[in-house]
Amino acid sequence: MLELAAHAKINLSLDIKGRRADGYHELETVMQSIALHDRLVFSAAADGAISLECDSGEVPAGPENLVYRAALLLRENTRCRRGVRISLAKRIPVAAGLGGGSADAAAALAGLNRFWNLGLPPAVLCSLAAVLGADVPFCLRGGTALARGKGELLTPLPALPAMGVVLAKPPFGVSTARVYAAYDQRPAGPGPDTAAMLAAIEQRDPAAVARCLGNVLEPVTASLHPVINDIRRALLRAGAMNALMSGSGPAVFGLCRDEREAGRVAARLTDVPGKILVTRLAGNCPAM
Numbered sequence: 001m002l003e004l005a006a007h008a009k010i011n012l013s014l015d016i017k018g019r020r021a022d023g024y025h026e027l028e029t030v031m032q033s034i035a036l037h038d039r040l041v042f043s044a045a046a047d048g049a050i051s052l053e054c055d056s057g058e059v060p061a062g063p064e065n066l067v068y069r070a071a072l073l074l075r076e077n078t079r080c081r082r083g084v085r086i087s088l089a090k091r092i093p094v095a096a097g098l099g100g101g102s103a104d105a106a107a108a109l110a111g112l113n114r115f116w117n118l119g120l121p122p123a124v125l126c127s128l129a130a131v132l133g134a135d136v137p138f139c140l141r142g143g144t145a146l147a148r149g150k151g152e153l154l155t156p157l158p159a160l161p162a163m164g165v166v167l168a169k170p171p172f173g174v175s176t177a178r179v180y181a182a183y184d185q186r187p188a189g190p191g192p193d194t195a196a197m198l199a200a201i202e203q204r205d206p207a208a209v210a211r212c213l214g215n216v217l218e219p220v221t222a223s224l225h226p227v228i229n230d231i232r233r234a235l236l237r238a239g240a241m242n243a244l245m246s247g248s249g250p251a252v253f254g255l256c257r258d259e260r261e262a263g264r265v266a267a268r269l270t271d272v273p274g275k276i277l278v279t280r281l282a283g284n285c286p287a288m
């Protein structure tokens, strides 16, 4: 039996540099793992079947699940015909902009590489990860990284102190594809100062990191769901150093000095609809 944690991510900054011929967008985004995670347990199957059980009704349990797709992709690309039973405990809110499915897919690739003794090197796992989704290559390694291209061109960055994070997930999800499509319909606004964010990370300066937060998708998702602006303001009033929507949303995160302070900020968010979670920034995933 093998058990792995699959960590959620937030985007500390997200800028779009252009539209690609394949319909995807050219990104410049600083991605950051957080301690909040799903859990995957791999155990032997009697036959060559792949099976998945999941404790959440919010995600598909069959072949559309990214965990299942990761297992099939590994078998298609190797001589392995072994089966596996995978059990998935979902804790990362779904369709939130927190990369939950991507984290699970990365954990499935890394876990099965070990469980099936495939011996695939990190570069091969990374190219398979990119087939499953733009966020999956980052999730394989985690930590703090600058992502370019579709999200798969990664430059690792120095680890940040374990700042506290308050996550506010409104009671609805959004489709990432729909948010990018809505972005294309709007006049381009100013992007975040990625260079300033990179300098703040190099200096491991939490206050400067908080000051440099920015996401060009935030006004897009907020125009579809204005409550996102209310949540961001509520996080600031409650004492977060700064707050921002993650990825394509709708989850909004507030950064705090540490996890205890994040707990105090969360306790003041009495009027915010949806789910409130307290966590912290996390380093990279040695298990992967």
Ligand SMILES: C[C@](O)(CO)[C@H](O)COP(=O)(O)OP(=O)(O)OC[C@H]1O[C@@H](n2ccc(N)nc2=O)[C@H](O)[C@@H]1O
Pocket (backbone or CB within 6 Å): 011, 014, 023, 024, 025, 026, 027, 029, 097, 099, 102, 132, 133, 134, 135, 136, 149, 150, 151, 176, 177, 178, 180, 247, 248
């Ligand atoms: C918003 C982010 O989470 C920021 O990290 C990612 O860009 C999205 O990552 P993801 O959900 O893993 O993305 P995918 O599953 O590969 O793509 C979902 C949809 O998002 C859009 N998409 C995604 C990534 C990208 N660089 N450009 C895009 O336009 C495409 O319409 C695609 O059909």
Ligand SMILES: Nc1ncnc2c1ncn2[C@@H]1O[C@H](COP(=O)(O)OP(=O)(O)OP(=O)(O)O)[C@@H](O)[C@H]1O
Pocket (backbone or CB within 6 Å): 058, 059, 060, 064, 065, 066, 067, 093, 094, 095, 096, 097, 098, 099, 100, 101, 102, 104, 105, 135, 174, 176, 247, 248, 249
């Ligand atoms: N293991 C999984 N966990 C969550 N969602 C999954 C999984 N497998 C497939 N999905 C599907 O993927 C969709 C997006 O879910 P996910 O939680 O990954 O969104 P997200 O956090 O917005 O992703 P991202 O930030 O990478 O854009 C869901 O609608 C869900 O049906």
